[in-house]
Amino acid sequence: xxxFIAAPIVSVVLQSLHTPHGAVLVEAETCTPLSGxxxxxxxxxxxxxxxxxxxxxxxxxxxxxxxxxxxxxxxxVAEAWRQSDDLGEFWTSLMNLPFYRAMAFTLTFTFIVTxxxxxxxxxxxxxVNSLHRHLKGLVIFFSLLPFTVTPLIGSxxxxxxxxxxxxxxxxxxxxxxDPSFSLKASTGLMWVSLIVYGIWHAAPFAFVVFYxxxxxxxxxxxxxxxxxxxxxxxxxxxVVVPHLMPLVTFVALIQLMDNFRVFEPIVGFNAEAHATSLxxxxxxxxxxxxxxxxxxxxxxxxxxxxxxxxLSPVLVRTWRDFRDxx
Amino acid sequence: MASGVNRQPFGLRxxxxxxxxxxxxxxxxxxxxxxxxxxxxxxxxxxxxxWTNAIFGRRTEMTxxxxxxxxxxxxxxxxGEFWRSVIxxxxxxxxxxxxxxxxxxxxxYALSRSGYRYTFWLLIIALIFRAMPPITLVSGYMxxxxxxxxxxxxxxxxxVLVAIxxxxxxxxxxxxxxxxxxxxxxxxxxxxxxxxxxxxHVIVPVxxxxxxxxxxxxxxxxxxxxxxxxxxxxEENRTMIPAIAxxxxxxxxxxxxxxxxxxxxxxxxxxxxxxxxxxxxxxxxLTQGAVKG
Numbered sequence: 362x363x364x365f366i367a368a369p370i371v372s373v374v375l376q377s378l379h380t381p382h383g384a385v386l387v388e389a390e391t392c393t394p395l396s397g398x399x400x401x402x403x404x405x406x407x408x409x410x411x412x413x414x415x416x417x418x419x420x421x422x423x424x425x426x427x428x429x430x431x432x433x434x435x436x437x438v439a440e441a442w443r444q445s446d447d448l449g450e451f452w453t454s455l456m457n458l459p460f461y462r463a464m465a466f467t468l469t470f471t472f473i474v475t476x477x478x479x480x481x482x483x484x485x486x487x488x489v490n491s492l493h494r495h496l497k498g499l500v501i502f503f504s505l506l507p508f509t510v511t512p513l514i515g516s517x518x519x520x521x522x523x524x525x526x527x528x529x530x531x532x533x534x535x536x537x538x539d540p541s542f543s544l545k546a547s548t549g550l551m552w553v554s555l556i557v558y559g560i561w562h563a564a565p566f567a568f569v570v571f572y573x574x575x576x577x578x579x580x581x582x583x584x585x586x587x588x589x590x591x592x593x594x595x596x597x598x599x600v601v602v603p604h605l606m607p608l609v610t611f612v613a614l615i616q617l618m619d620n621f622r623v624f625e626p627i628v629g630f631n632a633e634a635h636a637t638s639l640x641x642x643x644x645x646x647x648x649x650x651x652x653x654x655x656x657x658x659x660x661x662x663x664x665x666x667x668x669x670x671x672l673s674p675v676l677v678r679t680w681r682d683f684r685d686x687x
Numbered sequence: 688m689a690s691g692v693n694r695q696p697f698g699l700r701x702x703x704x705x706x707x708x709x710x711x712x713x714x715x716x717x718x719x720x721x722x723x724x725x726x727x728x729x730x731x732x733x734x735x736x737x738w739t740n741a742i743f744g745r746r747t748e749m750t751x752x753x754x755x756x757x758x759x760x761x762x763x764x765x766x767g768e769f770w771r772s773v774i775x776x777x778x779x780x781x782x783x784x785x786x787x788x789x790x791x792x793x794x795x796y797a798l799s800r801s802g803y804r805y806t807f808w809l810l811i812i813a814l815i816f817r818a819m820p821p822i823t824l825v826s827g828y829m830x831x832x833x834x835x836x837x838x839x840x841x842x843x844x845x846x847v848l849v850a851i852x853x854x855x856x857x858x859x860x861x862x863x864x865x866x867x868x869x870x871x872x873x874x875x876x877x878x879x880x881x882x883x884x885x886x887x888h889v890i891v892p893v894x895x896x897x898x899x900x901x902x903x904x905x906x907x908x909x910x911x912x913x914x915x916x917x918x919x920x921x922e923e924n925r926t927m928i929p930a931i932a933x934x935x936x937x938x939x940x941x942x943x944x945x946x947x948x949x950x951x952x953x954x955x956x957x958x959x960x961x962x963x964x965x966x967x968x969x970x971x972x973l974t975q976g977a978v979k980g
Binding site: 492503621680 | 699700703706707710711713714715717718720721724811820907910911913914918928931932935947948951954955958959961962963966969970973
């Protein structure tokens with residue numbers, strides 16, 4: 362019986378280990394993933410093909426790819442640090458490096474969307490919980506829609522609406538009073554719309570979890586609090602919220618991980634020029650005519666490291682739970 | 688008696704209802720709007736002149752004689768060969784759900800019944816993989832697939848999706864099986880069943896709720912996936928989501944964005960019905976891990 366479990370997991374392990382190995386040990390046949398690459402291929406097709414057949418994984422270059430301009434780019438960062446007079450200037454040159462640009466957006470997105478979505482989910486849960494029984498089902502049905510619908514489709518639907526000719530974009534133009542106003546034109550506004558999309562998409566998940574938590578509220582405690590003279594707000598503050606706290610951490614952690622891999626909305630919103638994420642960099646490297654496997658694999662490893670850092674609190678907690686259970 | 692004391696003050700109730708209405712509009716209006724607009728021509732869907740055009744479809748009426756037209760759907764399904772993607776999605780979803788449920792059921796059951804320490808590590812590994820963005824794994828798959836010449840066809844994609852989906856299925860079914868009391872299969876063992884017979888005759892009849900919930904989520908994963916399918920499938924094997932993305936690439940030039948709108952609506956419709964019929968299971972699945980943890 363254990364074979365049944367072990368086999369798929371081992372296969373998953375093996376397959377996923379391909380990425381780190383591919384990245385750490387390997388470089389694509391011809392060169393660094395910069396422009397020199399293309400030159401070399403055109404010059405020597407024959408040798409390239411021979412080399413490719415001999416070593417399908419490529420040449421061993423160690424950590425070079427990690428340090429090139431497309432990824433960690435320590436050399437460029439140090440250079441920028443030396444040359445800029447103040448932090449603002451340093452920041453500007455840092456934002457010109459693709460990895461840090463993606464990182465900036467990914468982190469901003471993750472850390473703005475997650476708390477806002479938790480709060481929105483909580484408020485919706487409270488509101489729905491006080492509704493009449495017959496209304497609840499209907500409201501839950503509509504609330505689930507943004508979450509179950511494909512992220513790409515959801516973002517496309519919103520994108521068409523905020524298009525300057527779409528209904529929301531039109532309304533915004535009217536409100537601002539500037540006919541040339543467009544959300545797509547500015548980086549800041551694009552970020553805002555992506556973040557709004559992120560909250561819209563993820564809030565139902567938080568709502569459903571909190572709503573389930575509200576069903577298991579300890580009524581005795583609430584009654585006790587009421588008898589002791591607690592106001593409605595105090596009941597919520599000192600009984601309900603502490604009761605939901607484990608759920609809040611759960612939702613926040615899950616969403617941290619999910620938001621960290623934000624990808625589809627960027628494609629759907631056509632926002633590559635203004636906002637990129639780590640996942641998008643990988644996608645971009647893999648697609649197109651020049652499939653830059655090594656560059657993509659390097660970004661993958663960096664993303665995996667990021668996810669692991671985010672995940673470590675969960676792991677520690679699970680480990681503690683498991684140990685306590687023993 | 689509690690209800691009398693607990694009744695909300697009028698102001699708060701008003702606020703609650705107001706908020707619910709705002710949220711419902713935010714959640715549902717985009718879908719209704721796009722659905723309505725998908726029967727219009729582009730000039731109505733994106734109405735520069737007057738936004739009421741999008742509701743009444745004046746330009747659609749000018750072009751086709753009625754305020755509703757199936758032109759977008761016709762373009763997407765016939766001209767854009769969207770039906771091909773629909774069939775592909777069907778195949779992929781069916782096989783992904785079946786195979787991940789088979790492996791997940793057996794694996795989750797075994798994990799929940801074994802008390803060894805390594806089961807914990809297996810589950811932790813599963814959790815880590817669950818957190819991994821699928822696209823990071825894709826870059827690992829692509830090179831070997833090119834080497835073996837299996838890139839672009841449906842079976843490889845199905846295997847990859849099953850592999851990506853497996854940690855989640857395993858995790859979910861594991862916690863589900865843990866809720867089924869151990870005494871149930873122990874008593875079966877006492878009565879002389881082998882382990883497998885105990886599973887077959889005692890556990891299988893009671894496991895369906897958990898399996899259906901997990902199956903739903905596997906389906907959603909396979910259906911919604913964009914990163915894996917767009918990278919691993921070639922043009923004629925595309926599933927719906929990459930096909931829509933491809934529509935976008937070409938439609939901006941040809942001014943036939945309505946193809947994409949119609950395709951989006953077609954792809955959303957099954958999800959709509961899914962949520963309608965399986966709402967309870969989806970809610971149960973979402974909360975299962977949370978309330979216990």
